[in-house]
Structures are given as C-alpha cells and as structure tokens.
Amino acid sequence: MKLPSRSKAYMIPEYSLTGDLLSFLTCNLQYRYQNKGTLPPSKPVQRWFGEFIHGVMEEAFIQWSQNKTEFPWDWKNDIRPIEDLIDLRLQARGLYPHDEDLFFSTTNHEVENLNEHDHKKLASARAEKAINIWGKHLFPLIDSSELLIKGIRDMPQYDENRSRSNYYGINGVVDVLTSMKINKTLEQSNLDNYNNKIIEILKKNESFKQRIKDSEDGDDYEIIIDYKGMKRPPIEVKNPKAENKWESHKQQILTYSWLRSQQEDAKSIFAGIIFYLNELVPSKEDLLLIQEEMENNLIDEKTLKKYENDFKLIENWQEDDKAPELSEEFKLERSIRIININEEEIDESLEKFDEVVYNIEESLINEMKGCKIQDAWKAEADERTCTACDFKTFCKNNKNKPKEFKIP
Ligand code: SF4
Known part of the structure; x- marks a missing residue:
C-alpha cells in the first residue's frame, strides 16, 4: 500500500500596516534588510521616541481609568513615574533614548534630584503636553486601546505557478478606538464638566457633520485614533523618490477602518484622527x-x-x-488631523495596499529564484532616510556613502 505523503505546508503571508506597508514605502531595499533579513537597526534610538510616546499614552490612560486623576497632571508626581516605567521596558528591548531627550533612569531613580533642565528634556516635555493637552479630552472617549485587528484578502495578480499563496493577511494595532452615541455627540459640548476639544473639532468637520445628520439618533459610532511620534508631514512632496507620508498615514487609517469593519462587534466608523505629537513641542x-x-x-x-x-x-x-x-492654537491645530472615512476612499486605499503587497511579493519571489538582493529590491529614498540608513555603505544607489580612502 502506498502511503500518501504529507501535503506541502499551506502558508498565508502576513503583512502589517506599519511594519510592512509604511516601511516598504520608505525604501524597498532598507525594508528587505531590516524586516525580511531581521537585522535590527544599529541605531535603535531612531525608533525610541515613537515607542516611548505610545507607551506613555497607553499607561497614562490605564492610570487615569483607575484613579481618575484630575488634569493637569503634575510632571514629577504623575508623569515622571510613567516615563520611568516605559523607559525601563524599552531598555529591556535594547532601545535607549538620546541623553538630551530623557532623564536616564538606570543611573538615578530619585525624582527629587531632578532639576528644571531634566524636566525640559524633549521627550518629557512632549509627554507632559500630550497627556495634559490631548489626554484630558481623549481619555474620557476611549473604548479600547492597543486593539489588534486582522483581515484576509485575495493575493493580487495570483498566479498558481508563481505566487506563494492565493491569499494574504493584513494586521494592525489600533492605538485607540473611541465609541460614542450620536445623540450624546449632538448635545455634547460638555463632557465631564469641560468642553471636549476633540468633539468640538469633529463637529466643525463637514463630512463628519453629514454622517451624524444621516444617522439614527440612538446609534453608536466609532473613531479610530493613531498617535504619531513625529511632526505633521507636508501635504505633498517635491522629491519623487521620497515617500508621501501624508498619503501613507491616511491610507493606514482607511485600511484600519476596513479591518475593524470586518470584526463582529464593530460599529459604523465615522472618522479617523491622527495626533502628530511632536507639534506640541517641536x-x-x-x-x-x-x-x-x-x-x-x-x-x-x-x-x-x-x-x-x-x-x-x-x-x-x-x-x-x-x-x-509659538501660539497654543497653532501647535494644537498642527498636532491633530481628521481623516474622513468613506467607502470609496477605503476601496482606493485597499487597492494601494494590494499594490504594495504585490511589489513585496514580486521582489521576494525574484530573490528566491536567485536574483541578487540589490537587483530584486528597489533602492530609492529621500536624502534624510539615506543619511540615517545602516546600509548606505554598500547600497549602490546612495550618494551619501563615505568617500573611499585611497592610499597615495
Ligand atoms: S541608502 Fe537609501 S536607498 Fe540605499 S537602502 Fe538605505 S535608504 Fe534605501
């Protein structure tokens, strides 16, 4: 009797919105070395602030839910212990801040010894503003935070002789999901005894106003929120080699909203909000x-x-x-961005995601078939990305290579 052989393992490639989409769009070759080659960046400090501010906001929300500490929070008593906790968590993962960004906690945990200079270090100043300016308005609206969402899509341009799978998976982590009632929003300019700035800003947005008008009174709706540890990007980029971050961020929120809509407990998603937290302290x-x-x-x-x-x-x-x-209004306006959510834009963003997945898959398959890494992956990025890139010394497309030293 002939025993059947075990069938080939069925694998669905999984792509993450931030780890794959945004990173591939920054530079295809850098993405290949960092993500597919699992080479961590040699200067993890570049990643540090983004992870730090996400951790601080998440922990501040947990503490606010438990203790309902009144705003503004005191930096030394309420915020510094959170910074310390997040910093230690990041250190355990090998991520360290620049000395000028944060008071370094392995050397001294005594907050009493901190002086004004330490307080004013960039990451601390931003954490304090993010909590006291936006946390105050955001925390009362939060339904869940750090929510993992997943979905599955057809593999773009599937070819049974070439493609790795007929489907691919998308995943992402929504920083914050808020849930509100229509009638409460309409009455609301007063939440927890103060004007909620986020609702005020949303109510001035034409598309959001229309969604509210078209909805039933008792309905719930959701808003997807993402924190970015960066400045507000320009609406367009002049350099064709540079990634258009303004568009990529919008695409990220629209894809999140599609993924969320696939979940059973999802309500209608009316808008997305991105907070560009560097704008609070540039x-x-x-x-x-x-x-x-x-x-x-x-x-x-x-x-x-x-x-x-x-x-x-x-x-x-x-x-x-x-x-x-700079004026407070200027900093506030630049730190918040509303993304309108509608079916048409969601479809467009999913098509763009498919296109990125197709390009990654093509480069991967070419490499698996023997093509050299630098031929299989496009090396194209703006000058700032290349200057900070670990692979610039051997990347054939980079003009920022250190000059070769020739012995006379
Ligand atoms: S040097 Fe520039 S083009 Fe080359 S891999 Fe790095 S970011 Fe990409």
Whole structure:
C-alpha cells in the first residue's frame, strides 16, 4: 500500500500596516534588510521616541481609568513615574533614548534630584503636553486601546505557478478606538464638566457633520485614533523618490477602518484622527523642516494667513536661537488631523495596499529564484532616510556613502 505523503505546508503571508506597508514605502531595499533579513537597526534610538510616546499614552490612560486623576497632571508626581516605567521596558528591548531627550533612569531613580533642565528634556516635555493637552479630552472617549485587528484578502495578480499563496493577511494595532452615541455627540459640548476639544473639532468637520445628520439618533459610532511620534508631514512632496507620508498615514487609517469593519462587534466608523505629537513641542529638526516646507511652498495659503505670526517666528528663527514662542492654537491645530472615512476612499486605499503587497511579493519571489538582493529590491529614498540608513555603505544607489580612502 502506498502511503500518501504529507501535503506541502499551506502558508498565508502576513503583512502589517506599519511594519510592512509604511516601511516598504520608505525604501524597498532598507525594508528587505531590516524586516525580511531581521537585522535590527544599529541605531535603535531612531525608533525610541515613537515607542516611548505610545507607551506613555497607553499607561497614562490605564492610570487615569483607575484613579481618575484630575488634569493637569503634575510632571514629577504623575508623569515622571510613567516615563520611568516605559523607559525601563524599552531598555529591556535594547532601545535607549538620546541623553538630551530623557532623564536616564538606570543611573538615578530619585525624582527629587531632578532639576528644571531634566524636566525640559524633549521627550518629557512632549509627554507632559500630550497627556495634559490631548489626554484630558481623549481619555474620557476611549473604548479600547492597543486593539489588534486582522483581515484576509485575495493575493493580487495570483498566479498558481508563481505566487506563494492565493491569499494574504493584513494586521494592525489600533492605538485607540473611541465609541460614542450620536445623540450624546449632538448635545455634547460638555463632557465631564469641560468642553471636549476633540468633539468640538469633529463637529466643525463637514463630512463628519453629514454622517451624524444621516444617522439614527440612538446609534453608536466609532473613531479610530493613531498617535504619531513625529511632526505633521507636508501635504505633498517635491522629491519623487521620497515617500508621501501624508498619503501613507491616511491610507493606514482607511485600511484600519476596513479591518475593524470586518470584526463582529464593530460599529459604523465615522472618522479617523491622527495626533502628530511632536507639534506640541517641536525640536530644532522639526523647525528646520517647517522652514524648508515654507521655502518650497508646501504650506497652504489659508494656514499661512491664519497663523502669520507663528510662521514669521519660525521663518526668522536661527538654529542657535532659543525655540520660538509659538501660539497654543497653532501647535494644537498642527498636532491633530481628521481623516474622513468613506467607502470609496477605503476601496482606493485597499487597492494601494494590494499594490504594495504585490511589489513585496514580486521582489521576494525574484530573490528566491536567485536574483541578487540589490537587483530584486528597489533602492530609492529621500536624502534624510539615506543619511540615517545602516546600509548606505554598500547600497549602490546612495550618494551619501563615505568617500573611499585611497592610499597615495
Ligand atoms: S541608502 Fe537609501 S536607498 Fe540605499 S537602502 Fe538605505 S535608504 Fe534605501
């Protein structure tokens, strides 16, 4: 009797929204070395702030749910212990801050010894503002945080002789999901005895207003929220090699909303919100980038006019000067972005995701068939990404390679 052989393992490739989509769009070759080759970046400090601020906001929400501590929170008593906890968690994963970003906790846990200089370190200043400015309005609206969502799609351009599978999986982690009732939103400008700024901003958004109008009074709806440890990106990019982060972030939220809609307990998703938390305390590098955007006409006329004084302060600021005193409204407006959710845009974003997956799969298959890594994956990125890239010394497309040293 002939025993049947075990069938080949059936594997569905899994793609994550941030780890794969955003990273592949930054540079295909860098993505290959970092993600598929599982080579961690040699300077993990680049990843540190994003992970730190996500951890701080998540932990602050947990503590607020348990203790309902009134805002504003005191930095030394309420916020510093959270920073310390998150910093230690990140250190265990080999992620360390720059000395100028955060008071380093392995050397001294005594908050009494902290001085004003330590308090003003960049990551601490941003954590404090993020909690006291946005946490105050956001935490009362949160339904769940760090929610894992997954979905499955047909493999784009499936070919049974070439493709690895006829499906692929998408996954992502939603930072925050809020759930609200229509009638409560309409009455609401008063939540927990203060005006909720997030609801106020949403109620001024035309598309959101229409969704509310078209809905039944007692219905629930959801809003997807994502924190970004970065400045607000420009709406367009001049350099064709650079990733358009403005578009990629929108695509990320739209894909999240499709994934969420696949879950049984999902309600209608009315909007997405991205918080660009660096805008609350911009660094020198952020200010230089805003100056560059102004020079390249990447800021719209309406915003330039509305915040004329703030933009003037940024324009006149020199790298060695103290940071300009920007108005609170300017910082608030730049730190929040509303994404409108509708079926058409969701379909478009899923098509773009399929396209990215197709390109990754093609590069992978070419490499598996013997093509050299640098031929199978496109090496294309903006100058800043290349300058910070670990692979620049041997990447054939990079102009920032250190000059070869020739012995005379
Ligand atoms: S040097 Fe630039 S083009 Fe080359 S892998 Fe790095 S980011 Fe990509």
